[in-house]
Amino acid sequence: MSYIGFLSDLEHEPNEPVQYYLPLDRERVPLNPYIGHEIELRYLGEKACCTCGRKAKKLFNNGYCYPCFTKLAECDLCIVKPHQCHYDQGTCRDTEFAESNCMTAHYVYLALSSGIKVGLTRKNRGKARWIDQGAIQAIPIAEVPTRKAAGEMEYFISQHIPDKTDWRKMLAGKVEECDLLEIREQIRSLLPEEYREYLLDDQEIYQFTYPILETLEKIKSLSFDKQEVIKGRLMGIKGQYLILDHAVLNIKKHTGYKIEVVLRPLG
Known part of the structure; x- marks a missing residue:
């Protein structure tokens, strides 16, 4: 074919x-x-x-041409550093994009790919995001109302656990075993009071196997x-x-x- x-x-x-x-x-x-x-x-x-x-x-x-790369909201620096979102400052490249993609519910989560990592994703893209990262397990920590707030929580947690995946270890299947529920509880105990209203108690760990x-x-x-x-x-x-x-x-x-x-x- x-x-x-x-x-x-x-x-x-x-x-x-x-x-x-x-x-x-x-x-x-x-x-x-x-x-x-x-x-x-x-x-x-x-x-x-x-x-x-x-x-x-x-x-x-x-995948973006240079004009799109410099103009589109999805190519702005705040996409990879969401805690630096500047929507409230009136300098967003595309307010319509922000309202549908950033001013919506996001998960802050733990995932196991090469090792434990923290990340964030739009609530309706949880499984897709975890599969894109090659995660074999994932669990949400919190549901946060905006991308910026989720980014601030992610940034705080990243001071304690990694926010990156080692793609070589992920592909080689060299995954460090860990208990996501236990680590989530440890993270919850570290979070400032301002984040506690967003915490989730769901006990389900999402599992993924790959062909x-x-x-x-x-x-x-x-x-x-x-x-x-x-x-x-x-x-x-x-x-x-x-x-x-x-x-x-x-x-x-x-x-x-x-x-x-x-x-x-x-x-």
């Missing part, structure tokens, strides 16, 4: 295991049936902005910026990564690249 189009982030459904799809323009290629099969991805030399579709020699922030035949002992990253053709046996998928038999490919990093994908059965 062969497909051609501009790449978007891997899409997924939280089944057991997670079901993955590769978006190429209007095509949505199911990948799970091809785990264990040969895959070839060929970069066709074109890039286009994931928002406006403008052709560009270079893309920024995982992986084998993990790699040594994680090597591939890029279309260094080679036109990437091919090998598809051994698994986790987070936004395709795991081949010799290296891994971050699909999110290549959003907006035009590629041809060929999927072949073994033999």
Whole structure:
């Protein structure tokens, strides 16, 4: 089977295991049936902005042309540093975007991917966010009314536990075991009074398994910026990564690249 189009982030459904799809323009290629099969991805030399579709020699922030990168609210610094939100100062790039994406309920959560980490996400994107990070477990700490308030709580917690994922350990399956409920209780005891009204008592730990035949002992990253053709046996998928038999490919990093994908059965 062969497909051609501009790449978007891997899409997924939280089944057991997670079901993955590769978006190429209007095509949505199911990948799970091809785990264990040969895959070839060929970069066709074109890039286009994931928002406006403008052709560009270079893309920024995982898929944006330079004008969109400098103008769109979703590319502002406060997206990666939400505690620095400046909506209240009247300097937001797009108030409509802020009202629908930032002035809404957010979870502050704990997730287990390479190790324990704290993060935040819009309430309606919890599972999608955790899968994108390759988490095998996750649990919300609090439900906070705005992204800025969630970012301030996340920043406070990040002084005690990490807020980053080691993607190599995550892909190698080298996960440090821990008790999320116990750690959540420890975090709750540290939080200032101003955050306590947002705390959740839900005991459910969300669990995720990924379609992986084998993990790699040594994680090597591939890029279309260094080679036109990437091919090998598809051994698994986790987070936004395709795991081949010799290296891994971050699909999110290549959003907006035009590629041809060929999927072949073994033999």
